[in-house]
Amino acid sequence: MNKWILELAPEKKRHCRSGGSIVEYTLEQKEQAVISLCSRSKPAKEVAAEHGATRETLYKWKRQLLKEERVHLMNKNKSDKSKDTSSIKEEVLELRTVKDDLSLQVSELQKEVHRLKIERDIYEKAAEVIKKDQGINIQTLTNREKVIIINALRESYQLKELLEVMHMAKSSYCYQVIAINTDKYTNLKTKVKDVFEESSSRYGYRRIHSVIRTLGTTVSEKVIRRIMKEENLLVPYIKRKKYSSYKGEISPEVENIINRDFHADKPNDKWLTDLTEFHIPAGKIYLSPIIDCFDGLPVSWTIGTSPMQNLLTQCLMKLFYHLVKAKNLSYILTIPKKTLCRSF
Numbered sequence: 352m353n354k355w356i357l358e359l360a361p362e363k364k365r366h367c368r369s370g371g372s373i374v375e376y377t378l379e380q381k382e383q384a385v386i387s388l389c390s391r392s393k394p395a396k397e398v399a400a401e402h403g404a405t406r407e408t409l410y411k412w413k414r415q416l417l418k419e420e421r422v423h424l425m426n427k428n429k430s431d432k433s434k435d436t437s438s439i440k441e442e443v444l445e446l447r448t449v450k451d452d453l454s455l456q457v458s459e460l461q462k463e464v465h466r467l468k469i470e471r472d473i474y475e476k477a478a479e480v481i482k483k484d485q486g487i488n489i490q491t492l493t494n495r496e497k498v499i500i501i502n503a504l505r506e507s508y509q510l511k512e513l514l515e516v517m518h519m520a521k522s523s524y525c526y527q528v529i530a531i532n533t534d535k536y537t538n539l540k541t542k543v544k545d546v547f548e549e550s551s552s553r554y555g556y557r558r559i560h561s562v563i564r565t566l567g568t569t570v571s572e573k574v575i576r577r578i579m580k581e582e583n584l585l586v587p588y589i590k591r592k593k594y595s596s597y598k599g600e601i602s603p604e605v606e607n608i609i610n611r612d613f614h615a616d617k618p619n620d621k622w623l624t625d626l627t628e629f630h631i632p633a634g635k636i637y638l639s640p641i642i643d644c645f646d647g648l649p650v651s652w653t654i655g656t657s658p659m660q661n662l663l664t665q666c667l668m669k670l671f672y673h674l675v676k677a678k679n680l681s682y683i684l685t686i687p688k689k690t691l692c693r694s695f
Contacts, residue, residue, distance in 0.1 A: 357403065381416065382416060383402070384399075384404060385412050385416050387401070388413060389413070395409060395410075466512075466516060469504075469508055470489075472504055472507065473489065473500055473504065473513075476503050476504055477492070477500055479503075480500060480503050481496050481500070489516070489517060490518070492517075494519065497517045497524075497527075498527040498528060499531075500517070501517060501524065536574070539563075539568065539570060539574070540582060542566065542568065543559055543563070543575060543579065544582065544584070546559050546562050546563065547559060547579070547584045552584075552585075552586060552587060553586060555586055556572060556579050557572065559575055559579070563575065609621065609623075613644050614644065615644035618645045618646070619643065619650075620645060621643070621645070622641050622644070624639060624640065624641045624642070624663060625639070625640070626639050626662065626663075627639075627640075628658070635656070636655070637656070637658045637662060638653075639653050639663050640666070641666055641667070641670055650673075651666050651667070653669065
């Protein structure tokens with residue numbers, strides 16, 4: 352029945368897949384089917400139908416036939432595989448070397464960033480603590496200033512890192528710390544206090560300096576003055592009042608006739624006067640002019656070496672003389688005496 356079906360209608364042949372392969376194929380048929388499968392230009396299902404098998408059976412034959420060849424190839428290419436393994440090992444070693452170099456560069460960059468951060472904080476703390484901002488240089492700082500900055504940054508960084516950035520030896524740091532915490536003028540302060548108390552708080556820093564030198568201690572006057580300022584050793588004294596010749600108003604206030612109205616419609620209607628001081632190589636001189644508000648020109652003036660009332664009196668008399676000479680005597684006689692007193 353199977354032979355008749357294969358002869359008459361091979362494409363409609365159906366195989367039972369549950370009980371395994373019913374038709375037995377020779378080795379040559381299997382090889383030919385596998386070759387057709389590997390060199391196919393159409394789907395594997397159509398190739399399987401041409402050889403009277405299923406798609407799964409073709410792939411099963413392929414695995415069975417190629418397994419033996421793979422074993423032979425592995426035995427033949429064993430030396431090639433060892434060569435590939437050695438090349439892979441070399442590549443791995445090169446990659447590890449590159450990785451180590453990159454890790455070293457990263458660690459160096461991290462150290463450099465940390466160092467730059469320390470330097471930035473040092474500059475900021477220098478501007479804050481020792482009041483240095485313009486043109487600050489770590490190399491030009493004194494050891495005392497360096498110690499002050501280091502102590503201000505001890506909570507944020509290690510002492511070893513700060514000393515390395517500040518270019519300072521640890522022995523110098525320890526010496527400066529002891530010097531800062533120790534006051535070398537302790538005994539001198541005691542002597543200054545004793546001398547000040549023995550003088551009943553009357554001696555100033557010059558007199559105390561003289562007494563200290565007499566006792567055999569050589570010290571500067573500036574040090575004595577600074578110690579007295581720190582210890583609040585002040586000599587009590589009565590402050591003199593500044594001299595002032597002003598005794599207050601001794602006469603009633605004069606009525607303000609002008610009231611800042613400096614306009615005049617005719618000559619000799621409003622006169623103004625003032626006293627001006629000039630400095631010359633020979634000394635001081637004083638000018639007392641009389642200005643007419645009509646045209647702003649001086650109608651009379653006097654010059655003297657002292658600001659006395661005679662300057663104004665002489666200026667006024669000269670003005671009267673010119674007016675009399677110009678035959679304006681009648682005008683002068685009409686000026687009230689009270690008005691003249693207010694004006695001058």
